[in-house]
Amino acid sequence: MRKMALALVIIMVMLMSFPISAQDIDKIEVPYFNILPVIDGVVTVEEWGEASMHIDPAQSASYYCDNGAGEIDISFDLWLRWDEKNLYIAVITNEPDGHSLPSGEGNLWNGDVIQFRADPAGPNGSGDKNAPWSDTMVPNISIGQLTDGTQTSWDFQAAQEVPGAQYKVNVGSGSTTYEAAVPHEYFVGKGEAGFIYGFAIVRLNAPTDGTYNSWLTWGDGICGPQENDDRVGSNQITLVKKDAVIIPEPETEAPVVETPAEPAPVAPPAAAQTGDIQTSLLAFALISLAGVIAVKKSKK
Numbered sequence: 001m002r003k004m005a006l007a008l009v010i011i012m013v014m015l016m017s018f019p020i021s022a023q024d025i026d027k028i029e030v031p032y033f034n035i036l037p038v039i040d041g042v043v044t045v046e047e048w049g050e051a052s053m054h055i056d057p058a059q060s061a062s063y064y065c066d067n068g069a070g071e072i073d074i075s076f077d078l079w080l081r082w083d084e085k086n087l088y089i090a091v092i093t094n095e096p097d098g099h100s101l102p103s104g105e106g107n108l109w110n111g112d113v114i115q116f117r118a119d120p121a122g123p124n125g126s127g128d129k130n131a132p133w134s135d136t137m138v139p140n141i142s143i144g145q146l147t148d149g150t151q152t153s154w155d156f157q158a159a160q161e162v163p164g165a166q167y168k169v170n171v172g173s174g175s176t177t178y179e180a181a182v183p184h185e186y187f188v189g190k191g192e193a194g195f196i197y198g199f200a201i202v203r204l205n206a207p208t209d210g211t212y213n214s215w216l217t218w219g220d221g222i223c224g225p226q227e228n229d230d231r232v233g234s235n236q237i238t239l240v241k242k243d244a245v246i247i248p249e250p251e252t253e254a255p256v257v258e259t260p261a262e263p264a265p266v267a268p269p270a271a272a273q274t275g276d277i278q279t280s281l282l283a284f285a286l287i288s289l290a291g292v293i294a295v296k297k298s299k300k
Helices: 002-017 271-298
Strands: 027-032 053-055 062-066 076-082 086-094 113-119 141-145 151-155 166-171 175-183 196-205 214-218 235-243
Touching: 053 214, 076 196, 086 113, 086 196, 141 166, 141 175, 151 166
Parallel strands: 027 076, 027 235
Antiparallel strands: 053 076, 062 214, 076 086, 086 175, 113 141, 113 196, 141 151, 166 175, 196 214, 196 235
């Protein structure tokens, strides 16, 4: 028994000497927009393809913060796409307690809104998952619809509207859709296959006529407070030259093979026609014979 107890103590000491591994970042491929979408607040599989990720609190690189809301479902589907000019972001999320976003600019975080960052230095570009961004000026962008219906964006790092960005928010009764295109140039990134961003996005929530009461993030480095042990840093998104939209092959009808018509059979000459010829020949012969007889008689 003493030997067994000693062995257990040794094992426990050994385990304590190794750090507990933290969660790993997510690494996903971002397909290419071979057919550009209309930025109209409507996201469909036909226009965007399948979602890149479904984000909920159980997802490994996610974190849910309850600021008095209790356990509410603010999970969301995330689409990431690219072309040579833009990085495209779309979100469809549950709207469990109504929509509210009282004010914009520097307060465009305090309500129903999405907020995201893309680091051209790659995931955890700083080398520290607890403060993952390689530079303080990595854009920190919010996009939302204010309670008064105004739609707006804001970069908290540059303290300005996002120049060149296209976006549309579609607030529904049970869900909200966000659709956006932001130039690679604004992120100091590159719109080319193989380029890697470090990326994180958060969906903040507010009840009707209220301010934020919870948030759900994929990746870290945007919202706080959050325990460092719960962080993974920024996730890895890689631009790949794979078509986002599958174009169905046109349906073609099987060629119709026409069977050539058989030639009509040639009918043999009618019996009546044969008789007519024979009659004509007989008549000619009789006339000729009669002529010969007549000639002979005339010589007598």
